[in-house]
Amino acid sequence: MGLKNNTICFLLIVVISAKKSECYLCDTCTCKNAIINCTENGDMLILDILWDHADIFKNATIIQFDYNEIIHVKQLPTSKVKYLSLRHNKINVIDDMAFINLKFLAELDLSYNSLTTEKLKHNVFKISHDDSSKLSSLLHLRLDYNNIHSLMPHVFKELSNLASLSLAGNPLKVIDRSTSFALASLPMLKVLNLSNTSLSELPNHLLHTPRFLEVLNLSKNQFTQIPPGLAEVHALRRLDFSYNPIENILNFPKMKSLKILHLSHMPELNSIGPHSFSLLNNLEEFHCTYNNKLTSIDPSAFSYKLNDESEGELWPLIVKLDLSYNALEYLDSNLLSRWDTLEELNLQGNKWICDCVNQWLVSTLAPMVESRHPEFLNDFTCQKPIEMSGISIFDLDHRNYHMRCLDFYNNRPERDGILLIGILIGVILAIPFTMGTLMCCAKRKKSLSYYHRIFNNKNSYPHDYQLRETSIYQPTSIIADGY
Template identity: 35%
Template sequence: MKVLMLLVFPLLLAVSYGNVKLCLKCICYKKALIQPLYTVGCSHLGLQDTFPNLEQWPEYGQQEETRMAVNFDWNDIQHLKKFPHIPGIVSLSLQHNKITKIAGNAFVELDNLKVLDLSYNQLTAEGVQADVFRGRYSPQRYDPLGIVVLNLGSNHIHTLSPYSFEHLPNLTELRLSYNPLKVLSPSTLMSLGSPDRLQILDLSYTGLSDLPEAFVQLTSLRHKLQVLYLNGNQFLRVPQTLAALGDSLQKLNLNDNPILELEEDSYRGLLSLRELNMSAMSHLRRIGPSTFAHLRSLEILYCSYNHNLTELDEEAFGYGDNPWTLRELYLRSNALHTLPVHLAPWKNLAVVDVQDNPWCCDCNLNWFINELVPLLADITPDLVLGLHCSEPLQLSGMSFLSLRNPANSSLLCGDMITSTSKTVWDHSVQLYSAFQAVIIVLLVAAAGLAILYYLQLRRNAMHSIQTQFSNIRYMKAKTET
């Protein structure tokens, strides 16, 4: 018992003075890789600070060659204080806290910090000032922070300070999703123009309805931006200003925007785009001819869960003489009843997902059943299971695979035509028989009427003769008298 007290008392004393060792409170783990990676897990501990004293951190974290990922997620931190000199930290996550304020030069001692996650906090523009991300400075030299990835998503940022990122020249990925920006103000644009090599920008769910010309003309974006997230905004059409980013933009996400129709000019100028996401558009009804004609580098197209999309023009890709580049096509859970046979060179696609559409299994879709389904079954058999007929009624709910089953061969288009023809013929025979019966009845009735008429004429004639004979006898009798 005494030995236990001797061990526990220093720990309790350290806790009372706020000097508890980090690895006694958090979970420290070493992953044996080519270069060891240390992880520090301090989440869900109700912490109000991040161990500001250097003595609390493990010694290996103070070594330049160390690689350490630190996690302070899901705590009660409100005021983020300056970190001690821990050059081993390369990744720092502070998600799901209550941070409203960050101390100036908070990260200046983290020489090798590359990834910083401050998402799901309560930061505003005042909490993201330039001095927060200031690096080491002396009259002889200035060493900016080496942060490459910065996540400020899900905060309360309406606008950014013009100089928020001026000390982050190495920033290549910036995430501002789920902030109530609504418009890209001049100060926000100026802030976005600070990094020299921005490649990934996330503006999803920020309430935007327009991309101003000043945005796409930023020197930090022109010829550099490769990935742009605009999903979950209020765009009624694809921003035409995106064409200015056409020589560098490779991935564009427009999911969940109230776009009604896509047409030939929608993606004009995006010559380098390789991946396009345009799913979950509840208002989208039509994709017109040549919509994707300008996307000469497109390899992956996501166009799924558009529950009102009923029309997909067979010339939607309209490449003409341009080489076919598309490799993956996702058209799942739309409202498509048919699929144009000439929409794509189907054999050139590695993935085709057209499940969960209300297909009308008539003769127009016979090529689909006999040609495309076998192709899909060989390449991606798991993407065929969700193919079902919704029309006609006698095929409703039947899978495409069962349609191709020899036992159900009578349900294929040719046999449906035969069955339909037989039904029509049977109806014709029945109608002809009924017509014959009516004719016979009419003929019998006419014959009966003719006989009656003849008998009546004969009766009248006999009556006339008898009358004449009676008159003769009467006249003869009168003469003789």
Template identity: 35%
Template sequence: MGFKRTIFLTFIITVCFLSLFNAEDQPLLCSQCKCVTLNDSSLEVTCSSDVTSTIFSPSNKSNTSTISKLTVRNNNFNNMTNHFPFENLTILDLTGNKIVHIADNIFKKLQKLEILILSYNNIEILQPNSFEGEYEAGDFYPLRSLRTILLDHNNLHSLNSDLFEHTEHVEQLSLSHNPLKMIDTHTAIAITNLVFLKNLDLSFTQISTLPSSFLHTPRNIEILNLSGNNFTEVPQELKEAHSLKTLLFNGNPMEKLTRANGFPKIPTLRILHLCQMPKLVSIGPGSLANLTNIEELFIAGNPLLTRIDDAAIATADNSGTYDIWPSIRKIFLNDNQLSYINRSLLARWDSLADLDLLNNPWTCECENQWMVETLLPIYLKIDQESAKKMKCAAPIEMSSFTFEELYNKSYQMRCLDYYGARPERDAALLVGMLAGLLTGIPIVLFCMYSYKRHWFGLFDDSPAAFSRQFYTKTNSVYEY
């Protein structure tokens, strides 16, 4: 028993010693924040309370080398003037800390920093030295590892033209939800100086145009987000993009997309989003024809969109003899007001890898017969659950049918009257007219016969009938 007790006490002492050692080895921030050890033995620290004094405390400098990811929320930083001490930090997230001003070179020691997030603050002005790094021979005080800067949801109206002179290797920049209203010369210079930029987010910045040659200098932009702005036509400056693969153009107030105001030639574009556009009514012929290599097309959630022309995507070949379609692999047309689509919208529906047609008021008549016979089997292979939800919305007599039911019955839908007449809806009226006619004819014939026979004295216009209007039969008291 004594030996077992000795082993037990030794174990307890060892555990306590190791715990004490680890506690002393951990950064001071871990006493106030959540610390998680990552696979590379570094720490991910998340602070959701006020830790301002702890972060910049001299006593916190010990053991900070183990922190690689730091997230700080709900602090009232306001004016940031202290230098961050975490030299091995790769991700710094300062979202939602009421930051107004960032002093010079406060990030200079963060030479391993790859992602800097300053979202949801109150920043109105940023100076170039805010992102200044340490001296390095052959470079201009760079933050040499920084690749992503997120400045969304602030109060920026313009950018200093030299803002990114210390961060020229940035590949992703977000200015979303800032009241830019226009991309002025200084802002344009600041952005175009990022020659390695690949992902640019200008969504919800209230802009309606792009400056000339704006996309010419940053030759590597692959993703451009222009959603939620005030564009009433597609900016023709997009033709200057050299590497653009994905364009998000959602939520802009365009009414009609035509060949004249449609997309310029962007041979590199693969993915296009035209969703949640509140005023979009139609997509006309040739409006998307210049996107010759488009592979994924998202046209969804447009509450007024009733028509996509069957020649919207196709373009004529050099001789003008044949139409050419891009090799689209994904097309999403859900949640619009479409009642018809033509089979010639795409060349090969059977080559689709993804498709969504739900929540449109499809008309079940002969022009959409191909959707039941040809498209539905393809849709069932791609997404059986969604395909089975395809329903008829018109005519009213067909509204209880799904496309699958019509397909299983080999149902041949009738063609509507050329002028839009709907005789099946006039059945009650026709029956009423027939009943009235059958009832009225005998009455008319009876009245005509009564007139000829002078029944009831109502139709007798003879002299005798006229006299009888004034003379009546003598009272019987004077009769003999």
């Protein structure tokens, strides 16, 4: 009887637990329209519950388990899920073939976890129990901000269709041979994010194998020069090289397909030299912003010559030019061949010198920007000379203002008015002083003339007076001579 009662109690507990489990997932999470959202649930065991809800999980296409306490990812049940997100957990273990039952999975996000090189084994992304030639459906993989120092050479062996990979925020420091091999095993890769990985150089042949690579993010690294390995790319269309400590840009390697280039937030960049981008002949967008030390861009930075040694220069057909919030003082009109074809131009936040050299900013560029993007005129102002500091270049255009030229000694023409007033005040004060001086001199001259007349009269005494003076003193002379 006791054994029977214990059996009944056990079965009752199982039933109660099953019912509790049955409602737990969708009571705690949001289950609606084939979407399971368990964000910020705070339960490290929530993935295990999925096995108890195979029907709910099976038909879901989007599943999110972000911001939980998940540490261990075990093999997941069969599902039609296409997007699976496990961001911002504490995952440091993923079982082999954990995602093998997700036949339609196209995007997997494992960013902001605690994965390491050792824990990210080559069987983690295995999609088949045998070694068949079946291709994975996974197209986008995010491993951002884990603790990965290197990649095992065969970690992506099963992901031959992968088009996008992000390793941003991992402490790679160098692309070693093992990591290079892993990246080379992704022949269909189109997007590679290596930002904020403490890189200072690229292996020469790293970018040769992914022949379809279109987007490369190398921002927030430690590059002090443009890596020559970029010349290995085949189809690169977009490159982000922002947030790197480069001081001077002298030349970019040839990238015939590159259309978009970002060089922003570079704290040490102070100049862009002649023909720096002359090998980027198909460039369409140039974004160079928030470089606080960038004072000059050489007028020939974009121009190039054809290989047939013909005379004249050519320029890429840039349609978007963003040079906002640098320290530019002058902008040469020869930087581009056609300014009127620009679809977007932003020159805000620079230290423009408002003189005749930059008159074309007022006459040509200001009305162009106003007609297309008036919001880019909010901080389009003069900074020098000091008399014009803060004056809107947009307002100068409305006033048809023609800026004056600084002279050879760099004097400021805007001070001419003050200078003329100073001269006038000086003249007014100098007149009475001069008159007083002249009067004093006149009086003194009159006195001198009086004594001069007396002296002249003394020299014109009668002859007898002179003789008398001679006779008076002559005996004395004779006595003195006789003595």
